[in-house]
Amino acid sequence: MKLGRTIQRIVLWCAVLAPGAALADFTILVGNDPADESGGSLGFLALPASLQDALGKKVIYKQTSNLTDVMRASRTQENDILVGPPHVTASAISHGYRLLARDTSNTHYVLVARKDVASLAQMAGKRLYLTQEDSARAYLAKGLLTDANINLKQFKQVAYGRTSGAGLLAVKMNLADVTVAEQAEAERWMKANPDVAVILKSTRPVPGGAAMMVRKGLPEADRKTVLKWLASNDAKLSGYGKLQPATEADEDQYRYIASLGILTPQAVQGATVVAATEVARLIASGVAVVDTRSQKEFDHEHIAGAIHAPYVERSLKERDFDQALDDYSAIAKLPKDKPLIFLCNGPECWKSYKASKIAAESGFKTVYWYRNGMPEWREKSMPTVGGTLAAAR
Structure with a gap:
């Protein structure tokens, strides 16, 4: 299927709420991976009205290739149904979703390098090409690199493009030294271009x-x-x-993908890591919660009384991120002499890690980092409110 046809239907509504209605009875979000040249996550047309008829409910349906937003939605549980590529699925079933059905095809994703890069250790100082930052290929490539104790800062250059085919071409033209691709795709390309590259590392079947x-x-x-x-x-x-009912073995595959996730460090120098029960105790004693998520996430659900100080993140999701790329003006406005608890969307979300680190380094007196954030708070049924409702009160 041509990508152009997919883009034309990125946002399609098969059922729209009646004017003035506050909420949809049933919400479905489909995330297309634009880097998936095989069409595995691009092959969905607008949802037929027959599902709405079967459910007997109004349905609001959205299809998008903005995987950053889809990954966010996988953690907020704001949709009844999510359809998405493997890394979105792995995130969702770790945050309150149940795997229902899947495309039964399996594959491996591999790191492909020019032949002069003979080992993983020799990647340092080389040029890396990845597909779009929130694509499945980029997600799994970063997981493979992390598993090999390699971070992006060790590369001379990291470039992001649309497709893995372009990455393989960049390797061939000596514009990149390392890229990521689906194994079958890489093997076909290597057969057509002998003595150019080697496969250095592969995922398990996913x-x-x-x-x-x-x-x-x-x-x-x-x-x-x-x-x-x-x-x-x-x-x-x-x-x-083409989606078939899922099994327990299927869930194991997604758990493996989740284990490759780009998780935040376990600690922040100068900050105290706290869990839900400690956060509740601190709130009861008068300590303020600082929610660093987006406006949309905050409006959907937040801890009662939380201060919204969104961290505008442009730097890479890494321990030694480049602070100069980000906008943390909202953090700078917070009182430095009062204890504060920073949170976002759990271990996969880097905003509160970065905010806590910046606060600690900027002279804030007492910094708490609630690393597990809203997913844990929600799972433990701790009290939350919607930002829109709170604003109306």
Whole structure:
């Protein structure tokens, strides 16, 4: 399927709320990976009205290639159903979603290097080409590098492009030394271009296409309805019919992908790491919570009384990130003489790590870092409010 056709339908609404309605009865978000040249996560057309008819509910449906937003949504549980590539699925089932169905194809992702880079250790000082930062290929490549104790700062240059095909071409033209690709894609390319490159590291077998997740709190009747609909002719014609009911073995594959996640460090120098029960105790004693997430996330749900100080993140998700690339003006406005608890979207979210580090280095007297953040707070059923509702009170 041509990417242009996909872009034309990036945002499609199959059912729109009636004017003045406050909430949709059922929300579905589909995330397309624009770096997936095989079409594994690009093959979905607009959701047929037959699912809405089967559910008997109004449905609001969105399809997007903004995987940054889809990854965020995988942690906030704001959608009843998520459909997305493997790393989105891995994140979602770690944060309150249940794997329902998946494309049954499997693949490996590999790090491909020019032949003069004979080992992982020799990557230091080389040029790395990755697909878009939140694509599955880039996510898994970073996981493979982290597993090999290599961080992006060790490369002479890190470039991001749209496709892995362009990365392989860059290797061939000596514009890059290392890139990431699907194994079958890399092997075909290496056969056509002998003596140019080698495969240095590979993932275990991982799902090669998209999957569908449902919120764990979704009524069982709705879950069964969606599964039944996936076997219908309408689902098959729209591309959703290629998703087959998932098994426990499938979940194991996604847990492996989650284990490769680019997680924040366990600690921040100058800050105290706290868990949910300690956060609750500190709040009760008068300590303020600083929520560093986006406005959309804050409005959807936050801890009661939290201060919204969004951290505008442009630097890489790394321990030694470049602070000059980011905007932390909201952090600078906070009182330095009062204890503060910084949080965001859990161990995969770097905003509160960076904010805590900057606060500690900027002379804030007492800094607490709630590393597990909103996902843990939500899972423990701790009290939250919606920003929109709070503002109206």
